[in-house]
Structure formats: C-alpha cells, structure tokens
Amino acid sequence: xxxxxxxxxxxxxxxxxxxxxxxxxxxxxxxxxxxxxxxxxxxxxxxxxxxxxxxxxxxxxxxxxxxxxxxxxxxxxxxxxxxxxxxxxxxxxxxxxxxxxxxxx
Amino acid sequence: xxxxxxxxxxxxxxxxxxxxxxxxxxxxxxxxxxxxxxxxxxxxxxxxxxxxxxxxxxxxxxxxxxxxxxxxxxxxxxxxxxxxxxxxxxxxxxxxxxxxxxxxxxxxxxxxxxxxxxxxxxxxxxxxxxxxxxxxxxxxxxxxxxxxxxxxxxxxxxxxxxxxxxxxxxxxxxxxxxxxxxxxxxxxxxxxxxxxxxxxxxxxxxxxxxxxxxxxxxxxxxxxxxxxxxxxxxxxxxxxxxxxxxxxxxxxxxxxxxxxxxxxxxxxxxxxxxxxxxxxxxxxxxxxxxxxxxxxxxxxxxxxxxxxxxxxxxxxxxxxxxxxxxxxxxxxxxxxxxxxxxxxx
Numbered sequence: 379x380x381x382x383x384x385x386x387x388x389x390x391x392x393x394x395x396x397x398x399x400x401x402x403x404x405x406x407x408x409x410x411x412x413x414x415x416x417x418x419x420x421x422x423x424x425x426x427x428x429x430x431x432x433x434x435x436x437x438x439x440x441x442x443x444x445x446x447x448x449x450x451x452x453x454x455x456x457x458x459x460x461x462x463x464x465x466x467x468x469x470x471x472x473x474x475x476x477x478x479x480x481x482x483x
Numbered sequence: 484x485x486x487x488x489x490x491x492x493x494x495x496x497x498x499x500x501x502x503x504x505x506x507x508x509x510x511x512x513x514x515x516x517x518x519x520x521x522x523x524x525x526x527x528x529x530x531x532x533x534x535x536x537x538x539x540x541x542x543x544x545x546x547x548x549x550x551x552x553x554x555x556x557x558x559x560x561x562x563x564x565x566x567x568x569x570x571x572x573x574x575x576x577x578x579x580x581x582x583x584x585x586x587x588x589x590x591x592x593x594x595x596x597x598x599x600x601x602x603x604x605x606x607x608x609x610x611x612x613x614x615x616x617x618x619x620x621x622x623x624x625x626x627x628x629x630x631x632x633x634x635x636x637x638x639x640x641x642x643x644x645x646x647x648x649x650x651x652x653x654x655x656x657x658x659x660x661x662x663x664x665x666x667x668x669x670x671x672x673x674x675x676x677x678x679x680x681x682x683x684x685x686x687x688x689x690x691x692x693x694x695x696x697x698x699x700x701x702x703x704x705x706x707x708x709x710x711x712x713x714x715x716x717x718x719x720x721x722x723x724x725x726x727x728x729x730x731x732x733x734x735x736x737x738x739x740x741x742x743x744x745x746x747x748x749x750x751x752x753x754x755x756x757x758x759x760x761x762x763x764x765x766x767x768x769x770x771x772x773x774x775x776x777x778x779x780x781x782x783x784x785x786x787x788x789x790x791x792x793x794x795x796x797x798x799x800x801x802x803x804x805x806x807x808x809x810x811x812x813x814x815x816x817x818x819x820x821x822x823x824x825x826x827x828x
Contacts, residue, residue, distance in 0.1 A: 408522070408526075409522050409523075409526060422526070422550075424556065426522050427519060427560045430519055451528040451532065452504075454522065454525045455521070
C-alpha cells in the first residue's frame with residue numbers, strides 16, 4: 379500500500395493576512411496593532427483565537443513584552459512569524475499568483 | 484495615601500478587566516488564559532490607561548465597551564473550543580453515566596407519555612361514537628406530541644436522579660447532561676410551539692371527520708401571541724379579562740414547558756445523591772421531586788387563576804421554585820463543606 383503523504387500546511391485568508399502583516403513589519407506586533415494595521419479586516423474579538431491557532435500550527439511565535447506598558451497591568455503578548463510561517467506564506471502567495479490569472483480567464 | 488502598598492493594591496483593584504479575568508480563570512485552562520484571555524485584558528488595560536492619561540473619558544468608555552464585547556466574544560469561542568476539547572477527552576465512565584441518564588430519561592418519558600395517553604384512549608371509543616371512519620391509530624399518534632411535551636421534562640427529572648444517584652461525577656458530566664437538556668429543551672420548544680397545535684388540530688379533524696375552526700390550544704406560538712395582543716387591545720372596549728388571562732398564561736406556559744427540561748435537569752443534578760444509595764431510595768427521591776414539580780406547576784395555574792400572581796409569573800412558577808431550590812441547595816452544600824463545620828461534624 380502506498381504511504382499517505384502528510385497534509386501540506388493550510389492557510390486561511392485571515393491567517394494569510396496576519397502573516398503578511400507580521401512579515402511586512404520588521405518588529406514583533408501585538409494583537410491590537412494587527413487589528414489596526416488590517417484596516418478592520420481583523421476583529422479584536424477573534425484575532426487572538428486565530429493567533430493562538432497559528433501558534434499551535436507553528437506559523438508564529440509569541441512572547442510577553444519586556445516591561446508592562448502600565449505598572450501593575452498585564453503585559454501584552456507580542457507575535458512574530460517563524461521560519462515555517464514565512465515559508466508557508468511565500469508558498470501560498472506563489473500559488474495564489476500562479477493560479478489567479480488562470481481563474482480570471 | 485496611607486502606605487506604599489495601598490495605592491498599588493487599590494490601583495490594581497480599580498484596573499478594568501481584573502475581575503473578569505479572575506472569573507475567566509475559574510473556567511478556562513492555563514493555556515487559554517495565556518493565549519486568549521490575558522492578551523484581551525492587557526489590551527483593555529493599556530488602551531483604557533492611555534485614554535485616562537489623555538483625559539478623554541468618552542474614549543475610555545468606548546474602549547471599555549468594545550473591549551468587553553471582544554472579551555465576551557473570546558469567552559464564547561473559548562466555550563466552543565473547550566466543548567470540542569472536552570468531547571475529545573471524554574472518558575468512558577462519563578460516557579456510560581451520560582448514556583445511563585439519557586436511557587433512563589427516555590424510558591421514563593415514554594412510560595409517562597403512555598400514562599398521560601390512557602385517559603384519552605379510554606375516552607376515545609365513546610367520542611368516536613358512530614363515526615367509524617376515524618382511524619384509531621392516527622388518533623393515538625396525534626396525542627403523542629402533547630403527551631411528550633410534559634412527559635419529557637418529568638422523564639429527564641427522573642432519569643437524571645436515577646442515572647446519577649451514587650455515581651462518581653467528573654466536572655464534565657453535569658455540563659454534558661445540561662447540554663443534552665438544552666438540546667432537548669430546544670426540540671421541546673419546537674414541539675410545544677408548532678407540532679402540538681398542529682397535532683391537536685389534526686386530532687380534532689380526524690375525530691369529527693371535517694374541517695374544524697382552531698381553538699386556542701390549536702394556535703401556534705406566534706399566532707397565540709398575536710391573538711393575546713389583539714385581545715388585549717380590544718380589552719378596553721370589550722372587557723374579557725378572563726380570556727386575556729387564560730391566553731397570556733397559555734402563551735407563557737408553552738415557553739415554560741419548553742424550558743422546563745433544562746431547569747428540572749439543573750434541579751435533578753443537585754438532588755441526585757452523591758453517596759451510594761439503593762435503587763428504591765433513588766426512586767423515592769425522584770418520585771418526590773416529580774410530585775413537588777407537578778404540585779408547583781398546578782399551583783402556578785391556580786395562583787394565576789385567582790389573581791394572586793400575574794399570568795406570566797404563574798406560568799413560570801415551576802422555574803422560579805426549581806432555580807431557587809437549586810441555588811439554596813448549592814449554598815447549603817457549600818456551607819456543609821466548609822472545613823470548620825466538617826471538623827465539628
């Protein structure tokens with residue numbers, strides 16, 4: 379019997395947008411920054427769920443900011459893309475560019 | 484300022500989102516807190532502090548509103564994800580106990596439906612009279628939805644007490660039983676609102692052998708609400724308070740019956756003894772609970788009928804009593820479990 383190949387990583391539209399924003403930005407970003415940069419395409423109620431899922435998939439990594447912005451307040455979580463995330467985004471973008479003109483025809 | 488520790492503590496207490504975070508920590512796992520809840524609360528605190536620093540109170544209020552909505556959204560998603568995770572981690576004991584509850588509830592509901600149908604069946608031959616065209620099996624089938632409407636909540640009450648008495652319960656099991664009760668309540672709502680009126684009407688038409696105008700019982704939930712509103716509007720000119728009251732009671736009662744599966748399950752979860760008891764003892768507890776529920780249900784109708792309480796309160800009395808009893812029993816249980824009292828005992 380032929381061995382089943384592992385599933386290639388999948389990227390939803392929202393995940394792709396988040397990766398694009400994170401890759402475009404040189405520094406790590408926190409959730410609200412992503413929401414603001416996405417021009418309302420990301421919602422603050424769902425962005426962290428998507429970020430959590432992406433972290434589980436290994437597309438991004440997160441860390442707590444060094445010093446809390448407000449003394450005594452909770453530290454914010456900063457997100458940045460991993461090497462896998464960058465590769466998946468590159469592959470995804472290439473595939474989209476490859477297929478889009480054909481679909482348009 | 485009285486000391487170095489106090490301002491910091493009071494500032495922390497005043498910080499928005501702290502209490503919500505504490506509440507969320509009770510329900511969510513450490514990973515969920517770390518990945519989902521804490522970032523939302525951190526955003527809320529930073530944004531709010533920024534608005535306060537800039538002396539923009541409306542911006543602060545808006546931030547609070549938007550952040551609380553985001554928090555609610557995250558909690559909802561947490562609930563969905565948590566349920567999915569719980570389902571995956573579901574152990575065999577819990578599965579068996581849930582099956583026991585559902586199986587016994589179903590059996591009890593069927594038995595009670597049959598008991599409810601007996602008086603109707605006994606009257607059928609005399610009602611049929613000369614009209615032998617009516618199909619007896621169809622008539623019996625049309626009676627089933629109305630029987631199920633009341634037998635399902637009672638069946639769940641019995642089934643949950645019998646199924647869980649003396650069983651070791653994980654934290655997931657009551658949640659799963661409540662979830663099942665919620666689904667049954669939803670189905671019951673459709674049954675009471677639309678299927679029962681249609682079945683009642685078909686029953687009457689089958690019995691008489693022709694088209695019959697629909698009476699109050701044969702109105703769907705929406706039609707009943709419209710009828711009650713219209714009647715209330717005309718009440719000033721043509722006062723018929725008795726009919727308005729009856730219709731309002733019947734309208735609320737349908738919702739109450741649909742929701743009673745959930746409320747009675749909540750009560751049954753509290754009433755089911757945690758220690759080992761014999762089947763007979765569990766049966767006695769469940770029978771007593773059913774008797775009390777039926778009495779309260781009838782009492783609601785009576786109190787509303789004699790104008791002691793309004794029709795909606797009369798219809799919902801069973802829920803009010805069941806929820807109050809559950810809360811009181813929970814408080815009582817918590818008091819008993821306090822270390823001091825346990826030591827003395």
